[in-house]
Amino acid sequence: MLKPYQTPARDEPAWWFVISAGNMLLDQNNMPPHGALELLRWPDLTDYTVVHLGRLRERNCYLVIADLDDPNFTELGQFESVRLLIQQQDEELFALAARAKQVTEFIQTHRYCGRCGSRMEVIDWELAMQCNRCQHRCYPRISPCVIVAITKQNKILLARGKRHREGLFSVLAGFIEAGETVEQGLAREVHEEAGIRIKNIEYVGSQPWPFPHSLMLGFVAEWESGELRLDPFELEQGNWFGFDELPETPQPGSIADRLIQAARAKIEQA
Structure with a gap:
């Protein structure tokens, strides 16, 4: 299994769940983008938080956390409510979209330690945030x-x-x-x-x-x-x-x- 924060290969076909301000990037058919990075007209993801979410129909799925009103993804669709994916009646797809939004919420609300106030850092071997000062570790809330x-x-x-x-x-x-x-x-x-x-x-x-x-x-x-x-x-x-x-x-x-x-x-x- 891939580490949660491992960067995907550019030639790897995958599902992409891009979240900005609580909304998800969807195409004209209300579907998240699918394809290899080298074929998508996207920016370099080096400066973005990218999280491996799991697999859907033998394809890896990645979360990309975008900035508010990020213009770098607009050629592939618009940022819409995740609820629109319910129309697809695809439980696996909606579950991964829900996971993407939940993980985004977790990362963005755990930037600082709730115990000592220090900056939290990403752990690269599991989905968690940790304070290296007091060793307090947090996992996504359910x-x-x-x-x-x-x-x-x-x-x-x-x-x-x-x-x-x-x-x-x-x-x-x-x-x-x-x-x-x-x-x-x-x-x-x-x-x-x-x-x-x-x-x-x-x-x-x-x-x-x-x-x-x-x-x-x-x-x-x-x-x-x-x-x-x-x-x-x-x-x-x-x-x-x-x-x-x-x-x-x-x-x-x-x-x-x-x-x-x-x-x-x-x-x-x-």
């Missing part, structure tokens, strides 16, 4: 989140959060707090945001989510008790919806859509 599709009879609970655009509804989600189990965090978040209790919790799957370093743990569950009472600080709208009258929901490829479809299938099989 924040576990729970996200759940809740059904009541033949309806599903959907809500619109304050960060959602107008008209878009999704399932409930929230961060696990220190000292909680996943089950405890799930029950607490649902009760805090919607005022209800749930039962028959089933794990469906997970998805890395660059917000900016989350791991979404997805579940389906059933309403057990309580009247719907939305938290006004988190949610602006919400209600129980029949599956034949759903509002606009997250696009295919997102874990929220996967959970909605899992809840629908469970209702149809009942």
Whole structure:
């Protein structure tokens, strides 16, 4: 396996995840660039932070951290939201894009030691930052989140959060707090945001989510008790919806859509 900070060969075909100010370089088809450096009209990467992310379909994948409004990459596309990659419905591609954004966030927020304040330096044999003064070492942070599709009879609970655009509804989600189990965090978040209790919790799957370093743990569950009472600080709208009258929901490829479809299938099989 390549070292995380090894410079790629110029004749090596690879996937390139270029991040600038939280956005990713995408071409006209909303795909990250692919090809060898010697064929791409790019600058010398010597002055850029380049990180090996892994492999996608037998090709190495690299993160390149660019400057704000960096003009050196504009011939290959534009810097757009990583969320656009969900449209490709390619879980492996989106996972690597999410990793690229998360690693960028890690590097840019760990320039100085949180213990003694000295400058942190890159370790070249693993993905970490280390303070050579006090030997404090940091690794990329992962924040576990729970996200759940809740059904009541033949309806599903959907809500619109304050960060959602107008008209878009999704399932409930929230961060696990220190000292909680996943089950405890799930029950607490649902009760805090919607005022209800749930039962028959089933794990469906997970998805890395660059917000900016989350791991979404997805579940389906059933309403057990309580009247719907939305938290006004988190949610602006919400209600129980029949599956034949759903509002606009997250696009295919997102874990929220996967959970909605899992809840629908469970209702149809009942």
